[in-house]
Amino acid sequence: SGLLPGTKMLLGEAKESAVERILKTKVSFLADHVSINHMESSTAQDTSSKTKVPTTYLRTVCHTSLRPSFAWVNCDVILPHLVESFPLDVVAAPRSVYSVKGTDSGSVLLHTWLHEHQFEWLKSLSGRDEMQRWVSSLKLEDTTEFCEG
Helix, strand or coil, X not given: CCCCCCCCCCCCCCHHHHHHHHHHHHCCCXXXXXXXXXXXXXXXEEECCCCCCEEEEEEEEEEEEECCCCCHHHCEEECCCXXXXXXXXXXXXXXXXXXXXXXXXXXXXXXXXXCHHHHHHHHCHHHHHHHHHHXXXXXXXXXXXXXXX
16 A cells, blocks of 8 residues: 555654654664654644544654665565556656565565655555556565565
8 A cells, every 4th residue: 555654653752753663663674774854744633533532633744865874785676567557647757666574474565765746646546456456466476585774
C-alpha cells in the first residue's frame, strides 16, 4: 500500500522521539542514514471511530534526506515495468524499487522515493488497485538479496 510509516505518539513523547522510534522500528535499515530536514504539523478534528468521542488528531510529516553513508549497492533493485494503466505523469519519472527484508518472517517490503503527486495517486482507489496488480506480478524469489544498510 502507499503509506508513509507512522505511529501514535506515546504519552508525553516529543515528535522528534516519535520519529526516531519510527526509524528504528519501521525502517531500521535506514535509521542511521537519515537526516531530518524539517517537520510539518497539522491538526484535525473528528469523531473517534473507536470511542465515538470528538477527538483532536495531530499529524506530523517529517521530511528527510538520505545520507551518502547508505550503500544502495547492497540492495536488490527491482526495475519495475511500466504498468500501462498508470497515468502518464505517474510513470514519467521511473523510480527504482528496493526490496527490503521485513521484520515478520518471510515478509518483503518494497521501498521507493516518489513525488507528491505520485504518492497521492497511489493512495487513490484506482492507484491502490493498480499497485496491488503490479506487486502481484513481481517474482520475489527466495534468492533475492535484500537491503541491509
